[in-house]
Every structure is written in C-alpha cells, then in structure tokens.
Amino acid sequence: WRSLSEERKSLYALYNEPVFRNENGSIENISLDDLLMIYGTMTVILQGDSGSGKSIIVQKIMLDWASEAPKNLYVVFNLRCEELMCVSEEMNLIELLSYSCSLTSDQISQMLQQSPEKMLFIIDGFDELRLTQAIFDMSANNDPLQKAPPEVILCSLLRRYLIPETKLLVTTRTKNTVNKLLKGQPCFFEIMGFSEKKVETYFQTFFSKEYDCVRANETLLTACSIPVICWIVSEMFRVGADVTSKLQTTTSIYVDFVSTLLEHHCKGLSQSVPNLLRSLGQLAERGMLEQQVLFDEKTVNESISEPAGSPVLCNFLSKRRIHQETMFTFMYHSFQEFFTAxxxxxxxxxxxxxxxxxxLHTVERGWGLSCCSDRDFSMADVEVRQSKLLQPVILFLCGLCKKEWIPSFFEKHNMAVSISIETQLKEWISTYSQRYQSEHMLFILHCLYELHEKSFIRKVLEKLVLIDLSNSPLKRTDCWVLKYCLQCCEHIRNLKLHVTSDNLKMLQPELSRCKELWLMMDHISDDVVGLVSAAAEGKILNKLK
Structure with missing residues (x-):
C-alpha cells in the first residue's frame, strides 16, 4: 500500500476489523480467522458497497496465510475477477489458477488431488463477471481439465461443480445475483463498516493529535465508519489539508480530496486540470457502463497524456501467457463512480x-425488474445488478448540485457546470419516492442528504404515507442520513426502523417527529428500555422484536 506521501505502511498496521451483519440481520464482531474456520466448506459471501474494504479483507487473508500458514489452510488462491475478465482465451481450472499465482500447473494439479479440503478459493469482485443466460443454464462441469471462458470456470466453482470440497469466499457489491448462481445455502455477511471505537483506533495509530478534530465533528466521525472515507481523511491530514471545513456530505469529502490531489500532485502535468478531469471522467464512465475496472495502457494513453503521473490512477503489471502488460485502474472503485458523475x-x-x-432510466428499469424477479437466474438479474452498481453515480450527481460548497472547486479551475441537472434529479426523486416508500427508500434518503436542501427534503418526505426502513439493520451512516432528513421535517406520518441500540441513541431525539413508529431491534438490553420508551413517548409504537 502506498500513501500519497510515498510512505509505505504495513497492512498489519493499517488493517482494522470491520463490523459484519449476518443473514438474520444480527451484528457480529467476528474475526476473519473465525469466519473461515467456523463455516468450513460452506460458501461465505462478503457483501459491501464500494469502499467498504472487501479487497483489503482479501489482502489480509492472503497476508495471514503467507505469514502464518494456518493449519486449516494449505493454500489460498485469490481469483480477481477484474483481471480474469481481461483474458480472452479459454482455459481450464488448473490453467486459470496458475494464471492467478506463481505455481506451475503440475504443482496445482498435485494439490487438488491431495488436500482440496484445505484449499481456499477467493473470488474477489464477483460484480465484474460478465454473466449470460448460457452460464446459468450450463450443464454441470466437474472436469478441471475442460477449457472454458474464465467466467464459466468461476461460476462452476461457485456452483460447486468443480472441486466441491474446497472452502470458498466471494466478495461482491450486490447480493441477489450471486445467491441465484450458488448451489446450496451460502453463509452471508454484509460489511457494515468500522465501529466508532475502530475509527478511533485507526486515527490514534497514525494521527493521534488530528483525531480530536474528527471526534469534534460528528458528521465527519460518522462518515469515517466507511473505510475508504477513513483513508481519504487520513491522507488529507498527511498533507496538511483542512479536513473539517464544509465537509458535510460524501460528495463534499471526495471533491475536497480531489482538490487536494490537484494541488499537491498535479502541478507538473502537461494536461490542463479541466481536460484531465474530463478525460478521467470519460474513462470512468466507459468502465461503469461496460463493467470494466481495468484499462490497458493504449486505452488510457488515448485520453490522458501522462497517466503514470495521475494520483487518481494506479498502474501495475498484469500477467499474460508470454508477457506482462501494464494496466491501469482507479485507486478505489468509488473514485470511478465519482469521476463518472x-x-x-x-x-x-x-x-x-x-x-x-x-x-436514471437504467436505474428505474432495474428497480422495476427487481420487484418481479424470479427465483431462478435470468438476464433480468443482470439488469438489476447493473442498476444497483450505477446508483452511487446518482448520489454523487446529487452532491455535485450543492450550491454552497461545490462551485468553488469548479470556479477555481474555470470549469462550466450544467445548471439543469438539479431540476432533473429533483423531479426524479419526487416521483420515485412516492412509488418506492419501502424498497429503495434508503437510497432516496441518501440522495436527499447529498442534495442537502432542507426545503426540498421537507417537501418530499412530508408527502409520504410511510417510510419503511425495516428490511435490514441500518448502518451508522444510514442513521446519520435519516437523522438529518428528519430534522428537516415538522412531522413524519409513519416510520418503520430496524436499528441497533447505539443507532437508536443517535436517532432518538428526532423520532418525536413521527406520528406512528415501528421499531425492530435484535437485542433489547436494560439500558435500551429507557431509549425505547423515550422514542415511543406521545406516539403509537407498533412493533418490537
């Protein structure tokens, strides 16, 4: 890992264990070792948004295995879908595994025969796989020597057609599509981000003095529960940037960070800042629409004059059959989403x-298809998945409309910005908040938060008969968004929540605005009873769990 100041830090020092939520909605503080040990040969799915730390978790597993060689793991194969999707030729399982590591085909073949139950296959970045109906309909392929496209081989591993005795870990941003492809009941965990204690640990390790600034700004402290935001803020501390002024939304944090990058790392580039940003944006959009996160050197050079000098892009050597090829990617996938917007x-x-x-039409269509989705996989699931992956772009678009904060960034670099986009987004939010008052409502609240316009938030929310957020426990950042949106309203008719006790403490002062309140909590301890009573005072409290 390389920081902006060119310092290298050990992954052991950087790694912070996130909080996980299991399939039943319960919050679990479980270590990676326990995660892999307890669930044996069950398929473990780690789901998390961009920037939640999925790939860092994979790197930590690889480092632990290489350093300590756990007794229950003989060998670990990290199969990065983004790299394998760049392979055009067909290959068999053994060739695919050899492609992903330094072992020879003979060595791998011997391992598969001897101790498959002590092998871990990590399929990192399932969302990058190009899925077709033919892949789902394929007959069982249990021959490790049969050649096929990489995505077919990976799906054969997922469905336990190939080497069913192995341990299997899958990381993904979306859940439904991978569930439909799996054979058997998987063990599902959602990455909820850092607890407040872990955020403190992270900053105390590297920036103990600066942590007081973060702790004093509750908005920033809450945002840092997202691992990539924690990293961004720490990098800004590292170069001496002011990270506390005007940082209210996720978009404002990204804008401030990109502005810092331009100031500290792009002064010597031949390409002007407006042209550089447009070129990066064009590259990002292409990747978002084509499900591509890796770009070859020729493609990048066509639009960016000095790609190796861009602090937003990372380059590395990718293995080919007889040579290595330089490839580029955005430093985190969330930056690809931001630059598209x-x-x-x-x-x-x-x-x-x-x-x-x-x-907006692509996302609407995905929402519509998700409501009538079959239990079996179909091409509609591919559209639903693409819709989900494009949603962060809408969030960043909402944030870039913010009049008070963002224009200074554009004015500084003499860039003109579209003025009609805010109207477009507001009309869309007004329409679809009425249509989806339960499913997708949390996403709409995040859009409203990024817009950060109190009068518009009040106008949208006070029209709603119901705001249903009870499908799964809210993350800390979700509760902060909801808290702000509730503060903008005089009253809310009916609110359904699934929260932890800590998040109830955050929300409790604003729940008085709800005429009718439904609460779901997994654990109600003695110290929470008072909070529940306070939240329910003067209103109808319908449900406790």
Missing part, C-alpha cells in the same frame, strides 16, 4: 441531460 456535470447542457436521463 463529475464527467456528466462537465458536459454541455444537452449532453448532460441526455446522459443523466439514460442513467
């Missing part, structure tokens, strides 16, 4: 409207 607002008025209209 930035690209849209920097286009001319007509093109911006067209791009945003197409984006």
């Amino acid at each position: 930035l690209y849209y607002v920097l286009l001319d008025e007509e093109e911006t409207q067209r791009k945003v209209r197409e984006l």
